[in-house]
Amino acid sequence: MVMSTAVVFDQPRQLSLRELALASPGAGDVVVDIHWSSISAGTERLLWEGRMPAFPGLGYPLVPGYESVGVVTQAGADAALSIGTPVFVPGANCYGEIRGLFGGASRTVVAPAQRVIPIDAQLGERATLLALAATALHAIRGGAVLPDLIVGHGVFGRLVARLTLALGGSPTVWERASERLDGAIGYPVRDAASDARRDYRCILDASGDASLLDTLIPRLAPQGEIVLAGFYSAPITFAFPPAFMKEARLRVAAEWKPADLHDVRAMATDGRLSLDGLITDVAPATDAAAAYRAAFDDPRCLKMVLDWRSPQ
Numbered sequence: 032m033v034m035s036t037a038v039v040f041d042q043p044r045q046l047s048l049r050e051l052a053l054a055s056p057g058a059g060d061v062v063v064d065i066h067w068s069s070i071s072a073g074t075e076r077l078l079w080e081g082r083m084p085a086f087p088g089l090g091y092p093l094v095p096g097y098e099s100v101g102v103v104t105q106a107g108a109d110a111a112l113s114i115g116t117p118v119f120v121p122g123a124n125c126y127g128e129i130r131g132l133f134g135g136a137s138r139t140v141v142a143p144a145q146r147v148i149p150i151d152a153q154l155g156e157r158a159t160l161l162a163l164a165a166t167a168l169h170a171i172r173g174g175a176v177l178p179d180l181i182v183g184h185g186v187f188g189r190l191v192a193r194l195t196l197a198l199g200g201s202p203t204v205w206e207r208a209s210e211r212l213d214g215a216i217g218y219p220v221r222d223a224a225s226d227a228r229r230d231y232r233c234i235l236d237a238s239g240d241a242s243l244l245d246t247l248i249p250r251l252a253p254q255g256e257i258v259l260a261g262f263y264s265a266p267i268t269f270a271f272p273p274a275f276m277k278e279a280r281l282r283v284a285a286e287w288k289p290a291d292l293h294d295v296r297a298m299a300t301d302g303r304l305s306l307d308g309l310i311t312d313v314a315p316a317t318d319a320a321a322a323y324r325a326a327f328d329d330p331r332c333l334k335m336v337l338d339w340r341s342p343q
Contacts, residue, residue: 033062037137038319038337039129041092043081046320051094053141054125061112061144062105063120068136069098069159069310070326070335072185073239073262075133079327082264088124088132096136097122098159100150101339110144118147119161119296138316138339150296156313156336157299157306160186164295164304165287167191170235170260171198172291173284178202178258180231180250183238184211184220186309186334191237191260192218194295197303203228210330214308235260235284244269248279256280310334315341 033053041047056062075095077083099120103112112118123140124131134140150158167190171177177200181191184206195202196217204220206212212220223246230252236243239261247257248269255277259267273279298304311333314322319337326335 033139033141035137035139036316037094037126037129038096038316038323039092040078040095043091044079046079046323048317048319051126051129051137053139054127056105056107056141058107058109059143059145060107060141061103061110061118061147063099063101063118063140063142063147064104065099065101065120065135065138065140065339067100067156067159067313068096068316068337068339069156070096070136070323070337071098071163072326072334073187076327077262077264078132079323084264086132088130090130090132093130093132094126094134094136095132097133098162099135099137099140100154100156100158101140103147104139106144112144112147112149116149117152117158119150119158119292120147121162121292136319136337148292148296151300154299154306156310156338159336160190160306160309160334161292161295161299162287163187164190164194164299164306165291166284167194167237167260168295169287169291170258170284171195173282174233174256174258176233176256178233178235180205180234182234182236182240182243182247183261184208184214185237187260188237189214189309189333191235193304194298197298208330211333214333216305231255233258237261239263241265241267245273248273248277251277251279254278254280256282258282258284260284310336312336313338317341
């Protein structure tokens with residue numbers, strides 16, 4: 032029997048580190064020793080606060096996390112991965128009665144080999160950002176034009192901006208928090224009040240703020256598009272007349288697809304996409320409770336990563 036220490040959300044705002052028995056690996060599975068797992072300040076925060084909308088597989092207790100990096104330590108007969116391969120793991124569901132809606136915040140996971148992807152070991156803990164980068168790329172790809180305004184300069188907004196630049200765009204970023212105004216590479220970051228422009232062709236919201244549409248719609252060019260790329264716990268509403276006058280288009284961007292993940296992996300490996308400077312905090316997994324609070328409550332923390340390599 033494979034055992035693992037994992038982060039468990041027992042109830043909203045109740046976290047424990049627990050020793051869990053993992054499902055027995057099958058012929059198509061791999062066992063991965065996790066080195067790093069990062070904390071999502073979007074969906075995981077909603078889970079932590081108990082505000083996550085109804086979603087298949089949602090319930091407590093559960094193991095969070097869908098941004099994990101580790102090394103294959105066992106491989107089934109049908110698994111096309113070798114022992115020792117560094118891999119990105121977008122979550123796992125291997126905890127029996129403990130829900131694995133995401134399931135990546137664990138010292139060891141069992142997952143289908145086809146679900147994990149090999150990575151360049153030199154990416155290290157930065158490879159935990161691949162799922163978020165893939166989500167950003169998926170949001171960009173769904174439109175006819177590249178975003179020229181990005182709302183929010185957290186990690187997700189920065190990845191959208193870097194990918195837009197890599198694809199030939201020239202974005203502007205809006206940010207209200209003074210702690211997040213710096214760190215731009217090749218694009219301006221400003222407060223909305225200092226920006227008089229009202230002809231953006233594509234505005235991509237990376238903030239997850241459901242109340243922004245009445246601010247964004249008047250900033251569109253005629254027939255411009257707003258991309259809802261965050262995860263919204265509140266209903267989306269907007270005043271109709273400004274949207275009518277602009278003939279505004281709204282698009283919802285869902286999570287990444289396998290092709291997006293493979294493409295951002297290639298871009299990060301060959302240097303077209305830099306993942307540098309986005310992880311601001313690394314904490315031992317034994318300090319998970321404090322790390323989760325910092326990830327959700329400290330505006331200076333862009334991205335928190337748990338290090339599972341330290342002794343239990």
